[in-house]
Amino acid sequence: MARKLLLEHAHVEGISTYEVYRKHGGYRSVEKALKTMTPDEVVEEVKKSGLRGRGGAGFPTGMKWSFLAKPEGVPRYLVCNADESEPGTFKDRYLMEKIPHLLVEGMITASYALGANTSYIYIRGEYSWILFILEKAIAEAYNAGWLGKNIMGTGYNLDLYVNIGAGAYICGEETALIESLEGKRGNPRIKPPFPAVKGLWQSPTVVNNVETIAAVVPIINDGGDEYAKIGLGRSTGTKLISASGNINRPGVYEIELNVPVEEFIYSDEYCGGIKNGKRLKACVPGGSSVPILPHYLVCKTASGEQRLMTYESLSDGGFATGSMLGSGGFIVYDEDQCIVRNTWNFSRFYAHESCGQCSPCREGTSWMEKVLRRMEHGEGKMSDIDLLADVAKKIEGNTICPLGDAAAWPVNAAIRHFREEFEWHVKEPKLCMERNFGLASEPVAAQQ
Amino acid sequence: MPKVTIDGQTIDVAEGTTILNAARQIGGELVPPAMCYYSSLKGSGGKCRTCLVRVTKGSEKDPRPMPKLVASCQTMVMDGMEVASKSDPSVVEARAGVTEFLLINHPLDCPVCDQAGECHLQDLAFEHGKANTRYEFERRTFEKIDIGPYIKLHMTRCIMCWRCVYTAQQLSPERVHGIIGRGDHAEISTYIEKSIESEFSGNVIDVCPVGALTDRTFRFKSRVWFLNPMDAHRDCPTCSGKAVVWMYGNEIYRVTARKDQYGEVHDFICNTCRFHKKDRNDWVVEGARNIDRHSVISQGHYAENAITVV
Secondary structure, three states, X not given: OOOOOOOOXXXXXXXXXXXXXXXXXXXXXXXXXXXXXXXXXXXXXXXXXXXXXXXXXXXEHHHHHHOOOOXXXXXXXXXXXXXXXXXXXXXXXXXXXXXXXXXXXXXXXXXXXXXOOEEEEEEOOOOHHHHHHHHHHHHHHHHOOOOEOOHHHOOOOEEEEXXXXXXXXXXXXXXXXXXXXXXXXXXXXXXXXXXXXXXHHHOOEEEEEHHHHHHHHHHHHHOHHHHHHOEEOOEEOEEEEEEEEOEOOOEEEEEXXXXXXXXXXXXXXXXXXXXXXXXXXEEEOOOOXXXXXXXXXXXXXXXXXXXXXXXXXXXXXXXXXXXXXXXXXXXXXXXOOOHHHHHHHHHHHHHHHOOOOOHHHHHHHHHHHHHXXXXXXXXXXXXXXXXXXXXXXXXXXXXXXXHHHHHHHHHHXXXXXXXXXXXXXXXXXXXXXXXXXXXXOOHHHHHO | OOEEEEOOEEEEOOOOOEHHHHHHHHOOOOOOOOOOOOOOOOOOOOOOOOOEEEEEEOOOOOOOOOOOOEEOOOOEOOOOEEEEOOOOHHHHHHHHHHHHHHHHOOOOOHHHOOXXXXXXXXXXXXXXXXXXXXXXXXXXXXXXXXXXXOEEEOHHHOOOOOHHHHHHHHHOOOOOEEEEOOHHHOEEEEHHHOOOOOOOOOHHHHHOOOOOEEEOOOOOOOOHHHOEXXXXXXXXXXXXXXXXXEEEOOEEEEEEOOXXXXXXXXXXXXXXXXXXXXXXXHOEEEXXXXXXXXXXXXXXXXXXXXXXXX
């Protein structure tokens, strides 16, 4: 059984209440940090742990914290990014619903480390009920003296607020989130300046994912070195994976970052294999924006090595034959699924969620969506495939924020690995409306 | 003073200058096109992505190249920086891509558009566009809206540069218009078609790079290249009174602010000057305006018509 750090007590009855959470060792990290450590020591501990941002980019958290500008007389802010909107990702929701106090505890410890006296949790609009769960947890923490003025007599003050978004994916981008938090339209800012220098209210700000902040708790409790022992190489610790798709046991799993992908899909401890005994066709390992992997690249890398659930192994081979760990939204496709339809579905999402600020993303995402819709409905042309690849290429890297990249990558990867299937949609406009291009049916070979 | 090299040409510029402004100081072919950046508007720029350049050397201290193309209007010059603009095929390709994106939903109604002849999208398309389109879907359209008695908003032509939003925010005391919606259905709007009532509202027409905001008092009166732009001034209690009057014979067809070769106005002018002073006697005409853009307007025959101007 793998070690669990975040979800260890997730199934304890009443763990969402303060009393039960405290009884199971809750708020120990706050005690330890505030009473025995300086803020810099907390940052140092997080650096030692090798913790990397769990929101998707995988940037080392300790390094991010040490970049925070500390000018005299200017407040600093910690903002928790709970705007979890990536299709295929639902780990933060699970964590906040089950153990809200873990996030609150992490926020206090992390705020102390950064010297922030006001911190925010920015939660997506669709998680409206979690707002109440968090507010209850925060109220309990205030009552118990973990928040407010002069926490535990240490002289440290912290106010924690939850702010609910209005349902925009783009507000998960850190500068758009800050704009939204300031009450403005959620458009990404042009960087530089980065939030670490000028963020919320033009003050130095750190924006961290829910899971990243929660991971600070075990790091402080057990020490950064202990945390770094889990995992492999630069992928340390545990990661929550949201498993979905055609698998027997969809759900949120906490894994150590060294589990082989094959084990994760087929072991009964995790996904429990493909549903109805079917074959694996493809896998999106890190949320909708990362490149899709065809079945022959899921369990093994292009060089024939076993693929592991780590940042490095999943991106082995670059985008040509690899993907990314991303946010850990693990989507599995069985042999009957249609990749064109899936790509269209993703594209439709990005076209809908583009903020419309910069031209390539605003116009390009909806263009790709229209072309893919046409293909999926049997009205595509052979030239559409190259057109899609070209439009994706012209969006990628030319936009203000990573949403453009996120829209372009899945399209590029789908065409790279499943070109045959796109061609089949063009060649068989009627057939593609009736059934999917499955592994089992091998329609292209049959026609020739 | 940081030294920057753009397409092989080196210049010393002041600290904090952007690559775009450094390029403009050098001038010529290497100046990146800019559809959304406007020097006098705070916060503008970075959105259209037509001014992309490649930074091949970050600075003297840190010579690493930047991994992606950067928006030259937002990137500050560092000492020893080397930049590739038109000389880099990947930059030209990216700009062509952006041009295509800007054109896919544009109505291409230049023959009936008042902006034709002084439209930056026309210039951009001429330089970077292709003669045919790969876009085969219905184009996005909007109803035309009258924003007050003087301004027509034709959102179908809009490229979402945000210049007018910044203009209205920065020239008028309160915010009355902005962007609603998002993605490709985002639009410029005044809430419930409320008119913009600031005395300086007419300037949104001047800052608009395309024909989305046009002058209702000039609508369909003439093509701009049939008119002669003349520098003129009047004693105005509200603004500087320095403007350009666009004349045909002795008649003033329209009044605009004075713009430089990149379409940026020197002084914003008031609505009285722009919309109500169209009599020859209202203005002291200084002489023909030097139009040094490669625009069709510069094809006008000043010499012939200048006789009528005293």
